[in-house]
Amino acid sequence: MNPEEQHKALDAWQTSARYWDKYRVLIAQMFAPLTSGLVEEARIGIGQKVLDIGGGSGEPSLTISGIVGPARSVMYTDPVAGMVETAQAEASRRGLTNVQFRQCSADDFPFADRAFDVAVGRLSVMFFVDPVTGVREALRVIAEDRYVSFAEGRNWGRI
Ligand SMILES: C[S@@+](CC[C@H](N)C(=O)[O-])C[C@H]1O[C@@H](n2cnc3c(N)ncnc32)[C@H](O)[C@@H]1O
Numbered sequence: 001m002n003p004e005e006q007h008k009a010l011d012a013w014q015t016s017a018r019y020w021d022k023y024r025v026l027i028a029q030m031f032a033p034l035t036s037g038l039v040e041e042a043r044i045g046i047g048q049k050v051l052d053i054g055g056g057s058g059e060p061s062l063t064i065s066g067i068v069g070p071a072r073s074v075m076y077t078d079p080v081a082g083m084v085e086t087a088q089a090e091a092s093r094r095g096l097t098n099v100q101f102r103q104c105s106a107d108d109f110p111f112a113d114r115a116f117d118v119a120v121g122r123l124s125v126m127f128f129v130d131p132v133t134g135v136r137e138a139l140r141v142i143a144e145d146r147y148v149s150f151a152e153g154r155n156w157g158r159i
Contacts, residue, residue: 001129009127010080017082020057024090028059034122034151035060039067042118042149050074051116051141053106053134053150054124058087064120065091065099073098075116078124079105106134111141118146125150 001009020027038060044050046069052061054077061076068074076091076099078084084103091099104110106121106128119138128134138148 006129013080013127014082017057017080017086020083021086021090024057024086027057028063031059031122035063038120038122038149038151039064042120042147044068044118044120047072048117049115051111051119051138052076053119053121053138054078054127055087055122056083056124058090060120060122061087061099062091062094062096065096068098070098073100075100075102075111077102077104077106077109079103105129106137109137109141113140114143115141117143119148121150123151123153123156125152126156 044064044067046067048068049072050064050068052064052074055061056078058076061074065074076084076087078087081103084101088101102110106124107130119142121138125131125134135148142148
């Protein structure tokens with residue numbers, strides 16, 4: 001994807017952010033099995049520090065915040081301001097204090113090497129500028145011998 005295509009794609013996500021917010025309950029129910037699969041595959045449990053890549057209106061960050069416990073944290077990321085705002089507002093409504101928010105793309109994380117235990121992404125990897133770079137970045141920022149888990153939509157996006 002060239003920079004112009006990426007710009008257009010992010011504009012489209014910005015436009016759709018309010019619909020992801022409006023239909024969040026339905027979306028959460030529809031994709032709950034994917035969230036369970038990510039949690040299982042990445043071996044997420046209490047006490048872990050989790051990175052969510054392309055968190056959209058807040059999932060799976062919001063669900064995982066209840067799994068890792070109040071003493072540990074989830075770092076929600078998404079490159080689209082509207083998505084970050086809706087996710088942050090929902091976390092506040094729920095009174096969640098262990099989710100942090102960062103507007104950034106999967107291709108260039110502003111995080112130190114091994115800053116997290118594990119990383120997950122629900123239905124976002126297909127939209128990365130370069131999925132290989134995104135996966136490399138995810139591996140860079142997690143602990144050695146831990147897991148990165150992505151749920152992808154095969155006919156949605158480019159891969
Ligand atoms: C289909 S939505 C999925 C959102 C959420 N994870 C969910 O399952 O409800 C795809 C998300 O990928 C994000 N995205 C697009 N390009 C991205 C990139 N380069 N890096 C990370 N996320 C990206 C979009 O902004 C959007 O929020």
